[in-house]
Amino acid sequence: MDNETTFNFHNHTTYSDGHGTYQDIANAASIAQIDAVLVTDHNIRPRGLEKYYTTPGKDILILTGEEIHDRTQNPQNNHLLVMGVEEELTRLSADPQWLLDRIQQLGGLSYLAHPNEDAFKLFGEPEISWKNWEISGFNGLEIWNAMSEFKTVTKGSGLRALLYAYFPHLMAHGAHPLTLKKWDELLLKSSFVLAIGGTDSHAIPYHLGPLKRIIMPYEFHYQTVNNHILTAKPLSGNFQEDRQMLFSALRQGQYFIGYDLPHNTRGFRFTAKGQYDQYQMGSFAENEKNFTLQIRLPRPATCHLIHNGKRVQSWRHQEICTFQATEKGFYRVECTIPFWGKQRGWIYSNPIFLGERKKS
Ligand SMILES: [Zn+2]
Numbered sequence: 135m136d137n138e139t140t141f142n143f144h145n146h147t148t149y150s151d152g153h154g155t156y157q158d159i160a161n162a163a164s165i166a167q168i169d170a171v172l173v174t175d176h177n178i179r180p181r182g183l184e185k186y187y188t189t190p191g192k193d194i195l196i197l198t199g200e201e202i203h204d205r206t207q208n209p210q211n212n213h214l215l216v217m218g219v220e221e222e223l224t225r226l227s228a229d230p231q232w233l234l235d236r237i238q239q240l241g242g243l244s245y246l247a248h249p250n251e252d253a254f255k256l257f258g259e260p261e262i263s264w265k266n267w268e269i270s271g272f273n274g275l276e277i278w279n280a281m282s283e284f285k286t287v288t289k290g291s292g293l294r295a296l297l298y299a300y301f302p303h304l305m306a307h308g309a310h311p312l313t314l315k316k317w318d319e320l321l322l323k324s325s326f327v328l329a330i331g332g333t334d335s336h337a338i339p340y341h342l343g344p345l346k347r348i349i350m351p352y353e354f355h356y357q358t359v360n361n362h363i364l365t366a367k368p369l370s371g372n373f374q375e376d377r378q379m380l381f382s383a384l385r386q387g388q389y390f391i392g393y394d395l396p397h398n399t400r401g402f403r404f405t406a407k408g409q410y411d412q413y414q415m416g417s418f419a420e421n422e423k424n425f426t427l428q429i430r431l432p433r434p435a436t437c438h439l440i441h442n443g444k445r446v447q448s449w450r451h452q453e454i455c456t457f458q459a460t461e462k463g464f465y466r467v468e469c470t471i472p473f474w475g476k477q478r479g480w481i482y483s484n485p486i487f488l489g490e491r492k493k494s
């Protein structure tokens with residue numbers, strides 16, 4: 135699993151309320167030196183656009199997904215990110231379980247978008263969190279959504295919005311604490327739920343009097359919250375092959391979320407070594423009684439190990455951390471890093487499980 139693809143999730147284009155095209159996104163991704171992007175426009179699943187895009191820097195893999203919600207609701211809660219499905223599914227949005235069942239039937243992946251979100255009074259938007267929790271069959275939660283965080287930290291102030299529009303590097307603090315809590319609860323209930331990081335980029339032009347500015351341009355977003363996908367082989371440049379490889383790694387949880395702006399998170403690894411085998415993120419060590427967890431950071435930082443929702447060990451200024459795990463359940467890692475005067479969320483791994491996989 136030595137190959138790493140930097141994949142930016144949750145992007146809007148001119149097909150919905152974003153302000154750039156697929157080619158703009160590819161150019162921005164190339165400037166930011168990432169490899170792949172998932173576009174998820176609202177309630178539309180355009181065809182024939184996913185492919186490798188050529189840019190002056192490098193070729194960028196762009197996949198088309200969709201962000202689906204029920205437009206008849208007020209406020210329009212329950213945003214769902216979908217990928218790997220070509221069928222337009224908005225017609226099922228009134229019943230999230232029907233929608234999730236259909237996505238599973240079609241072999242797609244689904245993630246609850248910004249499950250905890252604050253209202254954005256400045257733009258007159260109500261809060262649009264996830265409401266219907268009596269559901270099953272989704273693949274993950276978007277634990278960190280950069281645009282939602284922007285709404286939270288501006289607290290309805292135009293001046294604060296301007297501050298972050300001009301100094302966006304001051305904005306991000308970490309994954310949403312309530313969503314992390316929810317994720318742990320779901321994992322404890324034996325659901326195989328993964329975490330995903332999204333930027334929810336729109337490249338929105340913002341006007342305040344004579345001041346005009348694009349809030350969080352694509353190329354900025356692509357240097358921030360990314361998913362780092364680990365695969366046995368590198369991207370080949372063949373669209374179908376690479377799409378399939380990323381898709382299967384996402385389904386299995388072989389990736390972590392990294393906030394790449396303070397320091398690129400490329401090179402982070404979280405594995406477990408048991409008596410019989412070595413386990414990657416997303417794996418179940420079913421035949422082991424214990425295993426040694428091995429964490430490698432790209433540079434010394436603070437690292438926390440979480441077992442069944444509780445912090446069991448922390449390391450400060452460490453690059454290599456190990457832990458002898460004997461208790462069953464899930465283990466995941468969170469790392470923080472100092473940036474612009476604050477300790478910020480930096481890396482969130484997907485879990486490794488000690489014990490058998492339960493039916494969910
Ligand atoms: Zn949304």
Ligand SMILES: [Zn+2]
Binds near residue numbers: 144
């Ligand atoms: Zn969105």
